[in-house]
Amino acid sequence: MDFTDVSLVALRVFQEVAERGTLTSAAASLGYTQSAVSRQIASLERAAGGPLLERRRDGVRLTAAGHVLLRRAAVVLEQIDAAGRELAGLPADAGAVRLGWFASAGGALVPAAVAALRRTHPGITVTSREGSTPVLVRALRAGTLDLVVVASAPPFRPPDTGSPPLELRTLSERGLLLAVPATHPLAAEDSVDVADLRGQRWIAGHSGDDKLMGVWPGLDERQEIAHTARDWLAKLHLVAAGCGLTTLPPSLLPVVPPGVRVVTVRGGPSEQRRILLAWLPGKLTKPATLLANALSAVGPA
Template sequence: MDFTDVSLTALRVFRTVAEQRTFTAAATALGYTQSAVSRQIASIERAAGAELLERRRDGVRLTAAGRVVLRRATVVLDQIDATARELSGLPAQGATVRVGWVPSAGPVLLPRALAALARTDPAITVVTREGGTPSLVRALRAGSVDLALLGSAPPFRSPDDESPPLAVQTLTERALRLAVPAAHPLARGDFVDVADLRGRRWIAGPMSGEDRLMGVWPGLDERPEIAHTARDWLAKLHLVAAGCGITTVAASLAPAAPPGVRILPVRGGPQEQRRLLLARLPAPPTEPVARVADALRVAAIDTDTPL
């Protein structure tokens, strides 16, 4: 085992592959050819004397040795980046906090937290990226984000099964809601009975591999009619406002719903709870990361009020 000849390029490629889960996606993200990515991975595996990535039909997954190398590679790359910034006279990287977030956290909670931070901690720069829970967990493990707002549904398992476990805190837990046009018969009451959801036209997100962005009420005993598909939550809600169908929605999105939409609870059947989680790597956070985490927790308390 000899890492003396491993290049920084190989470490960056390895970290990107670990996050993207396929050589093709990593090549696209880095602007490399797939063969170049393969060569860099081969070089770092030769140096490690072990297989770092398990090749599977649906992509790659880190082996136990791969998790060790990724953890160390992330430290090295972060230190190199911090050194480059310091030598160029830029602010220290410690003052920048990278936050990943699922779509349900974007419209209300995240802007509220960032506005509060601008008042209380103007020296902290926050950069963010949207993603699905699986991709954001990989970004945490790869060191590409410092904090991640993740979504979770029953049975509320851990976001991943890697070791050491992520430090995870539940920010909110609320029932899934239904978005209906304000003039729709379902909008006449203060709730919708689950039995009344049969035979409806639905607006749903496209299923894209591991990130299943659905908008149909879970557990319906029929094949739903999907009238429209849209990935963006705001597009789905505007389609609801236009009378094009109904969709499910996280309770946290209710304050951002456009006119012409009612957000209602559903009665009957199993409770469909949804959690918003705040996750980070288990090592003690830096002071800027802790300050951003505190702001996100406060914003979650402010927004987590009954509708």
């Protein structure tokens, strides 16, 4: 048996003959001559190495081999037809892309980029999930994510040491900010000195790699943690309620609630933060490229 040269036309003819019950009816349905239908059936029987149809005076009946071929042909033809229907009903650049993002990127950056992509390319489906940088990078290398948005602090090392090195694009780079209650004494100025942060109550939480997030880095004292929360918006609402201070990634500026004053901090080491987009070399599909461009357009804002 050799089905390598069997055509889709022959399979469609065979399917029609099996449904109609006679070569004549199948030919009429397809707009073929009866001899053309007979030739297609003969080509299939040569490939199968035996008869697929039992010819009878009242029509045709499938042999055991014919039943096997019909079952398989139906699957193949349905898949081909489904592909045709899908392609006819979707934009040329439709597809799917899987995105991973670190916690604060979900506050404004990722939703804005996904919304922009939906407006310009509605046929693209984006699925996403939050995670810490190590988790996201492992998923990227395992092939379960196409793009990841991660954060980086000085000295701005690559997200991992794996091979091949990840492709990286800087979406934004800005200084870390401080969120204080609008009624707090530190809210009176646009910037505060790092020394003024001593003795303050903090709202903090642990990231996925167990690093304390929310306390200003490098303070030379044991910090008083008044509240812990992983969710950044929860931290900001606790600040608005006057419960303490927390650091603020610049990416969350668009979602700062009323009652919170955002200030810069003078003194101490530079606390720059980068938002990076990462992907595997040679693995960026067209939908992923379009999402990457949308993230780039939103990132610097």
